[in-house]
Amino acid sequence: AQSVTQPDIHITVSEGASLELRCNYSYGATPYLFWYVQSPGQGLQLLLKYFSGDTLVQGIKGFEAEFKRSQSSFNLRKPSVHWSDAAEYFCAVVSTGGGNKLTFGTGTQLKVEL
Amino acid sequence: EAQVTQNPRYLITVTGKKLTVTCSQNMNHEYMSWYRQDPGLGLRQIYYSMNVEVTDKGDVPEGYKVSRKEKRNFPLILESPSPNQTSLYFCASSHGQGESPLHFGNGTRLTVT
Numbered sequence A: 001a002q003s004v005t006q007p008d009i010h011i012t013v014s015e016g017a018s019l020e021l022r023c024n025y026s027y028g029a030t031p032y033l034f035w036y037v038q039s040p041g042q043g044l045q046l047l048l049k050y051f052s053g054d055t056l057v058q059g060i061k062g063f064e065a066e067f068k069r070s071q072s073s074f075n076l077r078k079p080s081v082h083w084s085d086a087a088e089y090f091c092a093v094v095s096t097g098g099g100n101k102l103t104f105g106t107g108t109q110l111k112v113e114l
Numbered sequence B: 001e002a003q004v005t006q007n008p009r010y011l012i013t014v015t016g017k018k019l020t021v022t023c024s025q026n027m028n029h030e031y032m033s034w035y036r037q038d039p040g041l042g043l044r045q046i047y048y049s050m051n052v053e054v055t056d057k058g059d060v061p062e063g064y065k066v067s068r069k070e071k072r073n074f075p076l077i078l079e080s081p082s083p084n085q086t087s088l089y090f091c092a093s094s095h096g097q098g099e100s101p102l103h104f105g106n107g108t109r110l111t112v113t
Helices: none
Strands: A003-005 A010-014 A019-021 A024-026 A033-038 A044-050 A056-058 A064-068 A073-078 A087-094 A102-104 A108-113 B004-007 B010-013 B019-025 B031-038 B042-051 B054-057 B076-078 B087-094 B108-112
Touching (some): A003 A102, A010 A019, A019 A108, A033 A064, A033 A073, A044 A056, A044 A064, A073 A087, A102 B042, B004 B087, B010 B019, B019 B031, B019 B087
Antiparallel strands (some): A003 A024, A033 A044, A056 A064, A064 A073, B004 B019, B019 B076, B031 B042, B042 B054, B087 B108
């Protein structure tokens, strides 16, 4: 079965510092991978997605992610974090069963120190 | 504005009292789904629907029902809620292909006492 692991439950960074959120997946074929962000009291918003092609994908709000098949990873990065980036971040992979079912990681809570 | 609308946003109820959480989307999406979010568990799929009158179980369907009589609506029904169904619920929709991202509603926080 497909699975997604986000090993960091909480991360704290200073505003202006760089950020990397880790995501590892388990999937038999080429995966469809997503990163979503959830601000307090809000639903999930798509940051970026990877299906094929260039392994470095750009998303909204200055985020990017790199797909590394050899490491089964899809880490999210941002060169300079803003206080408004404080939120919970979810990595997800489309599962083979159930149509468009996303299997989510358990999330990483990002805190930004001013 | 393209959106997924859930109601209510907050709901407190008692064990055994039937309730319905509504979900509506205005994007003509074929695929709709319900998730529950619990601390440390991420989001888990409850039910999904590939199109009108086509629904199927997700990973945690016990205690829930759904229906899809119209393309835009996908209500979640708890016929006899229990405290272990206290959670944050999200409805989502997409065009149904694997690469189509899900659009999420803003969530319904349910407390069952």
